[in-house]
Amino acid sequence: MPNSVLDEAYERVRHTGPERDGWLSNHVPMAAEALVRHGHGRAVHRWIDAYADRLEERPRGIRRIAAAEWRDPLGDPVRTGDWLHFFDRELAGEPWRDVLARWWPRLLPGIAAGATHGVIRVGHAVRALLDAETGPRVAELGNGLAYWAARWQPLAPPGAGPYPATDARSALDAVPRVPDQRFGIRSRLAQLADLTRWPAVAAAVPGDAADDAPTRLAAVVDAAVLRHGTHGYAAPVMLVHAATAPNAVLRALPALPPPLWQPSLAAAWAATAAVTAAYAPAEARALPPAAGPEPGEVMARALDTGDAHAIKFTDTLSDAYARSGDPVLLAVAARSVEQIAAD
Incomplete structure (x- = not known):
C-alpha cells in the first residue's frame, strides 16, 4: 500500500x-x-x-x-x-x-x-x-x-446462557425483527430490550466452540455479506453495517492480546444481530445468479458511485471472497453496489 x-x-x-x-x-x-x-x-x-x-x-x-x-x-x-x-x-x-x-x-x-x-x-x-x-x-x-x-452505546444485554450455538447463517435467520421500523437506528436499537427472543439470540454466538475466535468471526462476516444479497433491498446502506462492523473487529484482532478475542467475538456478533434486527426485512429475495465481475471491477464501480458505504461494503465483501472463492459473492457485490447507490 x-x-x-x-x-x-x-x-x-x-x-x-x-x-x-x-x-x-x-x-x-x-x-x-x-x-x-x-x-x-x-x-x-x-x-x-x-x-x-x-x-x-x-x-x-x-x-x-x-x-x-x-x-x-x-x-x-x-x-x-x-x-x-x-x-x-x-x-x-x-x-x-x-x-x-x-x-x-x-x-x-x-x-x-x-x-x-x-x-x-x-x-x-x-x-x-x-x-x-x-x-x-x-x-x-x-x-x-x-x-x-x-458515541459509546451499549446494546440490550444478552441472556445469561449458555445457549446452543449454530452456524452463522442459521443464527442470522433466527434474529427477530424490531416491530417499529419507521425511524432511525437509535430508535430501532432501543426496541431490542422489548424483544423476548433477543437475550437468547445475542448470547448464542454462532460457530463451533472448538474453532478459534477469528474463524468464528470470519464466518459471521461471511454470512452477513451473503445475507445482504437476499435482504439488502429494503435498507441497503444500513444493513451494510451487519457485515462491516464485525469485519472491523476481525481486522483488529491481530493487534489485540488473545484474551480479548472471545469477548470481541461476542460483541461483534451482538452488533451484527442488532443491525439485522433493526434493518433486515421479513422476506428474503432470491440471490442473484452466481456470476459477476471480479472484486477489483466491483470496487471500481463502487468508486464511480462515490458512495462511501458501497466502497466499504465491497472492501468487506472482497475479504469474504478471498476466504471462500464463492462466485455468488461476486453477484452479490454487483447487486449491492447498485442498491446502495440508489438508496
Whole structure:
C-alpha cells in the first residue's frame, strides 16, 4: 500500500470532526483506507474533493478528561472534542498497541457507537497501522477511539446462557425483527430490550466452540455479506453495517492480546444481530445468479458511485471472497453496489 497517499488523506482530514449534521459519520478516513488498499490511491484525493462539503471542523472540547475519570464522559457526544484531545495525549505517551489494548475492553460494550461507525473507523485504522506505523495513522487511530468513546452505546444485554450455538447463517435467520421500523437506528436499537427472543439470540454466538475466535468471526462476516444479497433491498446502506462492523473487529484482532478475542467475538456478533434486527426485512429475495465481475471491477464501480458505504461494503465483501472463492459473492457485490447507490 503506498504510504504517502493514505497518510496524506489522513492528514488532510486530521482537523475535521468525526461527524456532520449532528450525528452522521465522517466516512473519509474509512473509505480512503479501503480505496488505497484496493489499488485506487490515485482517486483518493479526487474522492475527498467531492466529499469535502460534508466535512465539519474538529470540535474544540469543553474541559480536559482526566485519565482516572474516563467513565463519566463515556457516551457523551458533547464531549467529542475532549475525547479527541484525550486520545492525542494517550497516543503521544505510549505505543499505540498498548493504548488499544487498554481501551478496547472499555469501549467494546458500547459497540453500537455511531451506528457501529466507531468500531469500523478503528478497524480501518488498525489495519493501516499493521501495514506501517506512521504518525498520521497513529493519529487516525486516536480519532477513531475518540469517536467510539464519545458515541459509546451499549446494546440490550444478552441472556445469561449458555445457549446452543449454530452456524452463522442459521443464527442470522433466527434474529427477530424490531416491530417499529419507521425511524432511525437509535430508535430501532432501543426496541431490542422489548424483544423476548433477543437475550437468547445475542448470547448464542454462532460457530463451533472448538474453532478459534477469528474463524468464528470470519464466518459471521461471511454470512452477513451473503445475507445482504437476499435482504439488502429494503435498507441497503444500513444493513451494510451487519457485515462491516464485525469485519472491523476481525481486522483488529491481530493487534489485540488473545484474551480479548472471545469477548470481541461476542460483541461483534451482538452488533451484527442488532443491525439485522433493526434493518433486515421479513422476506428474503432470491440471490442473484452466481456470476459477476471480479472484486477489483466491483470496487471500481463502487468508486464511480462515490458512495462511501458501497466502497466499504465491497472492501468487506472482497475479504469474504478471498476466504471462500464463492462466485455468488461476486453477484452479490454487483447487486449491492447498485442498491446502495440508489438508496
